[in-house]
Amino acid sequence: MSHTLGIRQAQKQKTRQALLEAALGLLEEQSLSSLGLREVTRAVGVAPTAFYRHFRSTADLGVALVEEALGSLHAMIRTTVTAADTGDERIARAVQLIAGHVAAYPAHVRFIARERHGGVQPVREAIRDQLVRFAEEVRDELAKDAVSEGWSDADLLMLAHLYVDQMLVTASLFLESLDAPQEEQERIRQVATRQLRLIGIGRRHWLD
Amino acid sequence: MSHTLGIRQAQKQKTRQALLEAALGLLEEQSLSSLGLREVTRAVGVAPTAFYRHFRSTADLGVALVEEALGSLHAMIRTTVTAADTGDERIARAVQLIAGHVAAYPAHVRFIARERHGGVQPVREAIRDQLVRFAEEVRDELAKDAVSEGWSDADLLMLAHLYVDQMLVTASLFLESLDAPQEEQERIRQVATRQLRLIGIGRRHWLD
DNA sequence: AATTCCAGAGAACAGTTGTTAACTGGGTGT
């Protein structure tokens, strides 16, 4: 099944990956809707027309980037939430996890935060769909918890979305503070921690 | 003081306003970083060079749009939060208020949601600054409440930011559902209501 | 009534864009 793909398809995927990474880099200081096809190929060092061998348009490339970027966020969100339900020190650890991920993959986080509400419809939809799936996973994780006894499925999902959104907001704040004084990052860390704690408290008293 | 500005400056402000509104319309299906100067003037019906009489660049126009768009959000956020602290039916009313505002000024909401993390730095900063000021107002409003006794100023501000962010998330969801079946809007309304309720519960038990 | 001012028009600039077409040359299956 895992057929060793020939040196031809290998080279193609290599170029494709180069296009994706070049685009991600160029998107640091602009949005996808202003990203030019030629701009990307120029950054990679291939002819403009080579672009069409991989993507129909830059919007198409954007959809591909969603998979790439959210694939890395996937692990973060899961581990974050599963750790965030209980004690305070575990919440703090979860926030630290977010900060670490932002520092490791800033371009991914930036892309998702920017294009989630961006000007390219197919990309918005792709991100929305993926985030819904994330929220469902988080809900399943929350359901395993003892605190979730007596909760309806819908309410667990609404809490899951609250967590996911809060995580993205926090990630975006960390991103903007990447080259700011460390005391600023510390401040963000503390606020995010307390916001998660407050949500956790609301969760524990939901069924009163 | 309120000098009746001559028919000259009046005409200028009229054109300026036309440029702003045309831009807001064009931004329905793209981001600011891809908005062209000529595109805007063409929509208004003036020469491209007339643009420079009002704005240095499209980024400059974007900053001006922030004032315009957040001016209308201003009232909404305040009334929403001041109503959201207590009983359930008041929370529901607050959510309905958000939905109404989104229906009344969809372009404003879209612009803020899109450009908050968009590709134009000065605009991002302008939005961030305004949202900080909003959060401070919300904090002052929260402080007046009986539930806030014993709260530190920092904690009130962190709750205020939580409310503001939650409001923007909800507004963006309503926006995307503008031409969706009404049952979808109803679903969003219900989830948002419960999320605000959960935050409110967390707030009441914060000092345990 | 004469003069200054200035929002907007007009024309032209070099540079960019997406897309089409025909071509090249090395990997691939027979």
Next chain:
DNA sequence: ACACCCAGTTAACAACTGTTCTCTGGAATT
């Protein structure tokens, strides 16, 4: 060894972009 395939190239296209300079006509000032 052969013929096919196809990722990437080259060249050219009309259309578009931001920006500069010069000009105009009516409002504003004196």
